[in-house]
Amino acid sequence: MRRSDENAEAIAYVAPLIGCDSISFYLLLGPSCAQPRPPLFRPAARSTRFAIPANGLRASGRRGYASEAGSEKSGSSFGLWALGLGALGAAGGAYLYLNGDSSPKGPFVPTKADYQKVYDAVARRLADETDYDDGSYGPVLVRLAWHASGTYDKETGTGGSNGATMRFAPESDHGANAGLKTARDFLEPIKAQFPWITYSDLWTLGGACAIQELGGPSIPWRPGREDRDVAACTPDGRLPDAAKDQRHIRDIFSRMGFDDREMVALIGAHALGRCHTDRSGFDGPWNFSPTVFTNEFFRLLAEEKWVQKKWNGPTQFTDKTTGTLMMLPTDMALVKDKGFKKHVERYAKDSDAFFKEFSDVFVKLLELGVPFKTDDRIVFKTSDSE
Numbered sequence: 001m002r003r004s005d006e007n008a009e010a011i012a013y014v015a016p017l018i019g020c021d022s023i024s025f026y027l028l029l030g031p032s033c034a035q036p037r038p039p040l041f042r043p044a045a046r047s048t049r050f051a052i053p054a055n056g057l058r059a060s061g062r063r064g065y066a067s068e069a070g071s072e073k074s075g076s077s078f079g080l081w082a083l084g085l086g087a088l089g090a091a092g093g094a095y096l097y098l099n100g101d102s103s104p105k106g107p108f109v110p111t112k113a114d115y116q117k118v119y120d121a122v123a124r125r126l127a128d129e130t131d132y133d134d135g136s137y138g139p140v141l142v143r144l145a146w147h148a149s150g151t152y153d154k155e156t157g158t159g160g161s162n163g164a165t166m167r168f169a170p171e172s173d174h175g176a177n178a179g180l181k182t183a184r185d186f187l188e189p190i191k192a193q194f195p196w197i198t199y200s201d202l203w204t205l206g207g208a209c210a211i212q213e214l215g216g217p218s219i220p221w222r223p224g225r226e227d228r229d230v231a232a233c234t235p236d237g238r239l240p241d242a243a244k245d246q247r248h249i250r251d252i253f254s255r256m257g258f259d260d261r262e263m264v265a266l267i268g269a270h271a272l273g274r275c276h277t278d279r280s281g282f283d284g285p286w287n288f289s290p291t292v293f294t295n296e297f298f299r300l301l302a303e304e305k306w307v308q309k310k311w312n313g314p315t316q317f318t319d320k321t322t323g324t325l326m327m328l329p330t331d332m333a334l335v336k337d338k339g340f341k342k343h344v345e346r347y348a349k350d351s352d353a354f355f356k357e358f359s360d361v362f363v364k365l366l367e368l369g370v371p372f373k374t375d376d377r378i379v380f381k382t383s384d385s386e
């Protein structure tokens with residue numbers, strides 16, 4: 001049995017060791033840490049309202065762009081990896097294992113297997129909680145990971161996923177973050193189950209998990225983010241405004257350090273989920289399979305005819321064929337602008353290229369501004385892998 005299983009009921013939290021005059025111990029019962037590993041499960045996170053296209057989940061699912069060789073390399077450099085995490089633990093607050101008699105055994109240093117357990121718990125919850133939107137919380141988890149990361153400013157080094165400052169007002173109240181409480185709340189039971197993980201690691205891991213579980217590419221992920229307090233909240237206005245044009249897209253994403261190709265690839269995440277009138281004011285999904293990661297967003301953007309929707313709401317576009325799908329003004333800017341359009345057309349035709357390039361750029365997004373102690377990333381096993 002794994003060390004964490006043996007000791008799960010006796011994990012204790014030690015208040016931040018650095019910069020503290022006194023150390024307070026809080027005993028966390030953490031019964032969920034001792035829960036048996038769930039049996040293999042398949043994602044039930046599929047649309048109940050839309051048909052999944054033939055080239056959807058199965059055709060695109062489980063493509064691994066991070067090679068097995070990468071995982072082996074991970075193993076060989078594991079000592080260093082664990083050491084780095086140990087240092088992080090000491091800086092941000094450490095977890096100690098306790099024996100049954102509550103005497104400390106040593107610092108809890110999560111292993112890759114521990115992070116895989118967190119992944120499995122998120123995947124399990126995604127599969128279980130299907131009574132939401134189109135049948136999955138996956139899309140809103142992706143949006144949480146992106147909004148937590150997309151505040152990064154390369155000039156000042158502020159913002160980014162390190163800190164999870166969206167836990168606090170004013171950042172949680174920024175208009176762009178409307179609706180993300182749903183995603184943060186969805187992850188709370190996972191945080192309670194694995195109290196040693198930081199919110200900022202958890203939110204990004206949740207996004208990586210959602211992409212993979214919804215049939216997208218592997219998203220190699222590494223831990224090392226520390227939670228920060230309210231003082232690290234970023235000012236409003238760092239995330240994009242969907243009513244604007246290509247200049248705005250370039251302004252926002254080049255501030256984070258992305259080029260045209262990367263901007264287009266990232267926005268391809270609009271294959272997932274939908275807009276909600278009570279959140280952004282916009283309405284509807286971008287394609288017919290909003291809980292399956294595909295290149296459909298690009299195919300529809302390139303091939304459909306899009307007309308302005310006639311309604312009493314913000315300017316958005318609808319497909320001429322069915323009148324049920326939507327595009328935002330910023331989405332339409334991707335085909336208006338020549339520099340963007342060539343990538344839209346490429347991704348529309350070449351799903352493999354999109355999957356590969358999306359994976360690379362989403363990994364980059366989740367890591368902006370994080371002072372990692374390790375270069376080694378974890379390639380998580382999906383819920384339907386052996």
Ligand code: HEM
Binds near residue numbers: 241270
């Ligand atoms: C120009 C850039 C972008 C703009 C203006 C934009 C805007 C929006 C808006 C208005 C919504 C609807 C929110 C709601 O009403 O619930 C949305 C949803 C979403 N966005 Fe974006 N977005 C952009 C880029 C991205 C990127 C880079 C990603 C991820 C890599 C992403 C992932 C998502 C996802 C998954 C949803 C669906 C959420 C759900 O179903 O609840 N977006 N976006």
